[in-house]
Amino acid sequence: MVAARLTIDLNAIAANWQRLARLSRSETGATVKADGYGLGAAQVSRRLAQAGARKFFVALTEEGAAIRQALGNGPEIYVYSGHMAGDAQSIRNLGLIPLINSAEQLARHFESLPGHPFGIQLNTGMNRLGMEPREWAAVRDIALQAGPALIMSHLACADEPDHLMNTQQADTFRTMTEGCAVPRSLAATGGVLLGPAFHFDLTRPGVGLYGGAPFMDAYPVVELALPVIQTRDLEPGEPVGYNCTWVAGRPTRLATVAAGYADGILRSLSNNTTLWAGDTPCPVVGRVSMDLITVDVSALSDVPETLELLGAHQGVDELARDAGTIGYEILTGLGARYRRRYEGLRT
Template identity: 55%
Template sequence: MTRAVLAIDLDAIAENWAALDARSAADVETAAVVKADGYGLGIGPVGRRLLRAGVRRFFVAQMAEGVALRAAIGDGPPIHVFAGYTGADRDDVENAALSPLLNSPEQIAAFSSDLKGRPCGLQIDSGMHRLGLAPEDDAAFRAALDRLDPDLVISHLACADTPEHPMNARQLETFARRTRGIPRARLSLAATGGILMGPEYHFGVTRPGVGLYGGLPFAGARGVVRLDLPVIQVRDVRRGDAVGYGATWTAPRPSRIATLSAGYADGLIRAIGGRVTLFAGDRPVPSVGRVSMDLMAADVTGIDPAPEFLTLIGPAQGVDGVAAAAGTIGYEILTGLGHRYERVYKGVD
C-alpha cells in the first residue's frame, strides 16, 4: 500500500437511515441530508444508495450541491436547499427542479418575482438566530404561505445534541406556535438529534444528517468509514531523539517510529498530533510529534514485523474518537477527509 485508503460502506449508511426511520411514527417521512458532498463521502454514490433504501426527499446546503444531486439521482424526489434563493439561482432551480427554503422577506420577494408557482419551502427562526424568518417577519411568512403554497416549513434545533438543554423545549414551543394551522405533513424540525429526542419533535418530516454517516449523537449507528494509512518508512531512534516539526516529541527510550503517508492536507487536522491513537489490527499505537502537510508519525516499538499500514478510523475508533483527540466534533473530521485517498465503496448500485 502506497496510498491511504478510505473505505466507505454505503450499505451502512442505508442501514443507519432505516434505523432512524424506524424511530418515527408511520405517518412521518424520513428524508436525508446529503450536504457537503454527502458529508464528505460523495453526494452521487450516497444519494443513489439512499434512494434505493427508500429516501424520497433530500436536503442540501447550496444550489450547486442540489444540481449535483439531481444529476446523480434523476427526476422525482424533492431536493430542498437550506440556503434559500437569490435571483442568481434561477437557472439552477428551474433546470434541476430544486426547492429552495426561503429564509427572509427579501428571498420571498425575489422568488415570488422570478419563480412563483414553482416548488419552494419556508424556513423560520425558532430561536437559533441563524437562518430563517424572524418573529417580526411573521406578516411576510403568512403572506408567503398563501401566495406561494410552499411544500415544506422547517426550523432547526440549536442544542439537539444535548437533549436536556432547555432551549430544545423552547424551540419546540416556538415552532409549534408559529406554524399552528399549517398541515402537519408540511412541517420539519428534527435532524438526527431531534429524532432521538422523541416523537413530539418529529412533526411531518425528519431530516437526519450526521447519524446516517455513523456520527454522534446517534450512538447506535453503524460505522460507515474506515481509513487505513500506509507506512512508508520505519526507523529506529535513540532515547532523546526528536521527531517531526518543532521537536515537540522526543523518544523516552529507544523507539521504532513509523512515518505515515497522510497529513493535514488530507483532513487529518494538526491538533491530533501526539494525541490520537492509531491501530495495528486491534493493537493501539500512539501518534507522536506534529502532523505535517503530508505525513504523520506513530510509535510502533515492539510490533514485529512492522505494520504495512495503521488504521485511524475503523472498528476500534470512529470519527468521533478522532474528533475527541482534536478537541472538535465528528462532523469536522468526516467532512474534512481529503481527496487524495483512494476511495473504495461498498454497496454501490
C-alpha cells in the same frame, strides 16, 4: 500505491437511515450537504434512494446539481440557503426547492419563478437562518396562498436532550405554524432521538447517517488505512518531526505514514491520538505535518503495510475528541487524495 485508503460502507449508511426512519413518527428525508458529509454525495444519495429516501436536503443550489444528476427526476431536493440572487435558472432547470429564509428571498422567488415549488424556513431561536416571527407574520398569508411544500426550522441543542432550548424551540415552531396546512419539519438526527414531539411531518437526519454522534446506535461507516512509507530505529534523546515536540525516552521503532493535515488529519492530533495495527495501539508521536505522520510502532514485532486511523477501534467521534473538535469536522475534512473504495455500491 502510496495514497491512503478510505473505505465507505454505503450499506451502513442505508441501514442507519432505515434505523432513524423507524424511530421517526413521520416521513424521513436525508441531509446530504457538504458532498454527503465528505463521503461522496452522488454515491450516498443513490444508496439512500435505493433504501427508500425521497426527500434530500443540501446547503447550496450548486450542491443540488450533483444530487439531481445522481438521482434523476423524481426525488425532491431542498436547498437550506434558499433562493439566492442568480440562482433562478439553476433552481428551475434542476427542479430544486429553495427553503425561503426572508421576505426578500420570498419576493425574489415570486418574481423570478412564479409557480415554482418552494419551502419556508423559520427562525425559532437558533438565530442563524429563517424568518423572524414578525417577518413571518407579515408575509404568512401571501406565502401560504402560494402553497409551500414544507415549513421547517432547526434545533440548536438537540444533541443535549435535557437542554431547555429544545422545548422552547418546539413550542415556538408550533405557535408560528398553527393553522398552516403544510408539512412541517423540525428534527435532524438529534431531534429524531428526542422523540415524537419533535418529529412533526418530516425528519431530515444528517450526521447520524454517516455514523456520527449523537446517534450512538449507528453502524460505523468509514475506515481509513494509512500506508507505511518507512521505518527507523531511534535512540533515547532523538527528536521527531517539526519543532522536535517529541523526544524518544527509550529505544523506539518509528513508522512514517503517508497522510497529514492536507488529508484532513488535523494538526491538533499531534502527539495526541492513536493508530492501530490489528488490536495493538500505536501512538502518534511528533507533529502531524502536511503529508506525513510519525507513529511509535515499538510494540509490534512486524510492522504491517498499513496502520488504521479510523475503524473498529476508533471512530470519527473518538478521533474528534482527541482533536478537540466534533465528528462533523472529521468527516467533512476527509481529503481528496484518498483512494476511495465504496462497499455496497449498486447500479
